[in-house]
Amino acid sequence: MESAAISKVAWTPTALFRWAGYLLGFALGGFFDGILLHQILQWHHLFSGIETAPWLDLRMQVMADGLFHLLMYGIALAGLWCLWRTRWEYAQPGAGRRLWADALIGFGVWHVIDAVLSHWLLGLHRIRMDSASPLLWDLVWFAVFGLGFIALGWWLSRRGGTSGTGRAGAAALFGAVAIAMPWSMLPAPGQSAVLVLFRPGVSAPQAIAALERIDADLLWSDASGQLWAVRPAAGQRASLLYRHGALWVGGSLLPAGCLGWLQVRT
Template sequence: MSAPSVNRSPVPFSPSFRWAGYLLGFSFGGFFDGILLHQILQWHHLLSGLDSPALADIQVQILADGLFHLAMYAVAGAGLWLLWRTRREFGGDGADRLLFGTFLVGFGVWHVVDAVLNHWILGLHHIRMDSDSPLIWDMVFFVFGIAVIAAGWVTLRRGPNGGGGGSRGTLAASVLTLAVVIAGQVALLPPAGVSTVTALFPPGTAPGAVLAAAATVDGRVIAGADGVWIIDVPDRFRALELYREGAVHVGGSLFPIGCFSAGLS
């Protein structure tokens, strides 16, 4: 007489169980960045992009990295606490796949948040501070994050509680993500026949420093105010070299010119 089979619970998992995976993945993404890029490869520290004599001290940079790791420990602790609270759900059918998928999503989200917030909005650092083209390295890790999120999404969709939507929803989201990534890269350069770029420099950057930065790319400053400068760069592909000279963001938009013109008239 054969032993009866044991059916594992098909009950949908709680949001806490899912968030355990998201938080653990997010924290491990931070640990991956800090351990590999800050310590082993030493490509950057958390505050490497800030131009301040007080922050140039390596002890201050290491302290900032340590506080960053402490924050990641807090996120990981929250994830482990949620996982412990929902430990009974781990016996459910597909729990391992769900936890792995949410972990991948959280891991990828860290890289996207790091690129958008720390690299481009706040300008705290770039992936390779010693690179002649730091934007390329930033984009590599941004796309890496998108790819890991996609892998996590596919893992979740194939699970027993992945939800509806089918392959059409996944395909549409993938196409939209790819379009956003490509459009973001194209927007970084002015259109063909236009040599004017908008460059954002950190607050407090002296006009002389901006003039010197423009000179390194054979460009000239047209106008500027509050850290936003309009620079004419004859060779539009050299505009990205402004990142090396301290620019936080370089774009091809021409809209600010009208604002400056109105302000200067």
């Protein structure tokens, strides 16, 4: 009788269990931003809005993105530690719903903080650097992935019962990727820019000769002469550069994105 009465007592999650969801969702928001916008869509880097040395060097931008992801790993590990410390709570009725709800809130909070701090106060970058209306993109991202996910998490946390609510939270996060990923295949206005990394031993004159084979316009190059941002001529395939010393050619099916704001260097 006593055990039956105890089982009817409503479970109240501890603060540590709540933080597990918040931190994991926050980290997932950062990874979503960095992987989708920095690497796949290539709309910006972390410090794309800073136009002074050393951030004009693309290698510094990529390094900053890597450090950003390292920070997200740290936050995710902190969330996993909180979840491990409160693992007994996950067996409670409604714990899965609560964890997903808090993760959705954390996901949305990341995008709110990123918009307010990185986009508008510090000017580190905008959602789409090459857009004629960067504020519009900022506001859409802020509303959908920021306020929208916070509202969804709040709704899920208030919903009674446990059936299907964990799946609803998972579907929301997967849905964010499903909505955003098709943008990565949209053609950019005009010819797409690509990054070309030549293997060690290929001199700058040899690299230039290879680029001339596809009539590429030079957008940017690093001091070593091995990393180039170029725009191939119409009808030319950047993949041909693999025959002429290229170690890696990236972005040929992606929007020009972050390359659009690079200035021609001579």
